[in-house]
Amino acid sequence: MPPVPSPTVRTRFAPSPTGFMHLGSARTALFNWLAARHAGGEMLLRIEDTDAERSQPEVIDMILGTLEWLGIDWDGEVVYQSQRAADHGAAVDSLFADGKAYWCACSRDDVDLRHKERGGKPGYDGFCRDRGLAAGADRVVRFRSPADGDTVIDDVIRGEVRFANADIEDFVIRRSNGSAMFITANAVDDIFMGITHIVRGEDLLPATPKIVLLRESLHAVDRPTFAHLPLIVNEKRQKLSKRRDDVALESYRDRGFLPEAMVNYLATLGWGPPDGVEVRPIAEIIGLFELSSVTKSSAFFDVKKLESFNGDHIRNLSAADFVSRTLPFVRTALLPVGADPASFDPAAFEAMAPLVQERVKRLDEAPDFVDFLYHDPAMDPDAWAKTMEKDADLARRMLDAAIDLLGALAVWEPVAINDAVIGFADANEISRKKAQGPIRVAITGRAVGPPLWEAMAVLGREVSLDRLGLARASVG
Numbered sequence: 001m002p003p004v005p006s007p008t009v010r011t012r013f014a015p016s017p018t019g020f021m022h023l024g025s026a027r028t029a030l031f032n033w034l035a036a037r038h039a040g041g042e043m044l045l046r047i048e049d050t051d052a053e054r055s056q057p058e059v060i061d062m063i064l065g066t067l068e069w070l071g072i073d074w075d076g077e078v079v080y081q082s083q084r085a086a087d088h089g090a091a092v093d094s095l096f097a098d099g100k101a102y103w104c105a106c107s108r109d110d111v112d113l114r115h116k117e118r119g120g121k122p123g124y125d126g127f128c129r130d131r132g133l134a135a136g137a138d139r140v141v142r143f144r145s146p147a148d149g150d151t152v153i154d155d156v157i158r159g160e161v162r163f164a165n166a167d168i169e170d171f172v173i174r175r176s177n178g179s180a181m182f183i184t185a186n187a188v189d190d191i192f193m194g195i196t197h198i199v200r201g202e203d204l205l206p207a208t209p210k211i212v213l214l215r216e217s218l219h220a221v222d223r224p225t226f227a228h229l230p231l232i233v234n235e236k237r238q239k240l241s242k243r244r245d246d247v248a249l250e251s252y253r254d255r256g257f258l259p260e261a262m263v264n265y266l267a268t269l270g271w272g273p274p275d276g277v278e279v280r281p282i283a284e285i286i287g288l289f290e291l292s293s294v295t296k297s298s299a300f301f302d303v304k305k306l307e308s309f310n311g312d313h314i315r316n317l318s319a320a321d322f323v324s325r326t327l328p329f330v331r332t333a334l335l336p337v338g339a340d341p342a343s344f345d346p347a348a349f350e351a352m353a354p355l356v357q358e359r360v361k362r363l364d365e366a367p368d369f370v371d372f373l374y375h376d377p378a379m380d381p382d383a384w385a386k387t388m389e390k391d392a393d394l395a396r397r398m399l400d401a402a403i404d405l406l407g408a409l410a411v412w413e414p415v416a417i418n419d420a421v422i423g424f425a426d427a428n429e430i431s432r433k434k435a436q437g438p439i440r441v442a443i444t445g446r447a448v449g450p451p452l453w454e455a456m457a458v459l460g461r462e463v464s465l466d467r468l469g470l471a472r473a474s475v476g
């Protein structure tokens with residue numbers, strides 16, 4: 001692959017396919033994409049799969065699928081780092097030719113032992129630097145780091161970051177098996193791909209001076225702009241971790257977070273629009289986004305706030321879109337395991353959908369709003385105790401009145417049902433809220449839920465009266 005000329009902004013997302021898509025990776029992908037799209041530039045996708053043991057092909061599919069779900073697209077073909085070994089090898093050869101690399105025969109144990117003996121800074125001590133060793137089967141290649149001066153990084157978020165070269169050990173650039181080290185492949189690929197802006201997590205900052213040194217030694221003409229994105233932390237201000245926190249993006253998708261809400265929320269992790277309006281479509285965020293206004297301080301991942309964004313985006317869907325996106329959640333929750341999805345009749349859900357859309361923060365909450373339309377209510381014991389036992393007199397009165405009045409209604413629709421029940425409550429000085437309680441529990445099995453009269457209208461007269469009768473008999 002020959003080096004390509006760069007547009008003004010060319011970024012890349014460079015995941016290592018070693019696990020699911022982490023929230024932090026998704027935010028990195030998004031900020032790369034926003035920076036490119038804002039500037040009318042390009043974002044490339046490079047899969048850093050040189051670590052063959054840890055790279056799993058099915059994970060690559062998952063990464064691509066998650067990016068597509070989020071609406072993050074990339075320019076050109078996906079670049080697979082593992083297929084670029086020839087360029088990585090040529091780069092190591094050219095470093096040799098320029099006296100910037102040397103063979104090293106030290107094992108890890110040798111390096112550690114010498115450190116133990118001498119004390120001070122850990123790491124490689126330059127033992128083989130001037131030994132003039134030849135190539136050998138168990139030898140690695142190291143980069144000859146400059147002994148003096150500083151390596152300076154232009155970081156659009158952090159400003160100028162300086163590293164003393166004396167602190168940068170002669171790092172390995174080629175393994176003893178002949179393959180390039182990750183850092184070599186990473187630096188070489190960015191040069192070849194003409195990347196102008198290297199946007200990645202702050203955790204990678206310590207490795208950046210090595211990348212800058214490699215670039216300079218490989219005579220890369222352009223200096224890229226770096227942007228090291230702030231850490232994402234949990235409510236205890238700890239770095240989000242796989243073990244502790246729910247960080248797999250797929251799990252948010254599976255719980256009914258909309259991709260619109262997810263990208264919108266991820267965009268606020270370290271960045272905010274100048275007008276302070278956080279919930280908005282991604283097209284507007286592209287217009288407003290600036291890498292230079294990303295903050296240095298850690299970003300708090302607040303799932304409550306994400307849910308609130310999600311609720312807002314749910315409210316913005318058209319009614320038909322809400323139904324089609326929510327239906328899979330409702331179907332899976334309400335059909336028996338193994339049942340044919342086509343056997344699910346969506347009519348009752350569709351009838352209630354606009355009321356559900358106003359109330360949920362996640363699509364997976366929808367089944368609880370409509371399950372009583374599909375089967376007998378699963379009685380919540382607390383709700384039963386509170387409405388049917390604590391004030392059994394009121395429960396009896398309201399259930400009797402409802403059975404009586406609703407059985408006689410000329411039309412079965414929400415206003416008529418409401419007028420009958422509420423009319424009775426008002427006439428008997430029973431609070432409207434209390435009057436509804438026993439009826440709601442009888443119909444839905446729960447103390448809270450969707451608007452009751454609408455629910456009963458969808459359920460139908462016969463089933464509604466059956467349930468009221470059954471509850472009345474149980475109250476005794």
Ligand code: GLU
Nearest residue numbers: 014015016048186199200
């Ligand atoms: N492949 C690295 C990772 O997934 C990212 C390296 C980079 O962005 O430069 O952590």
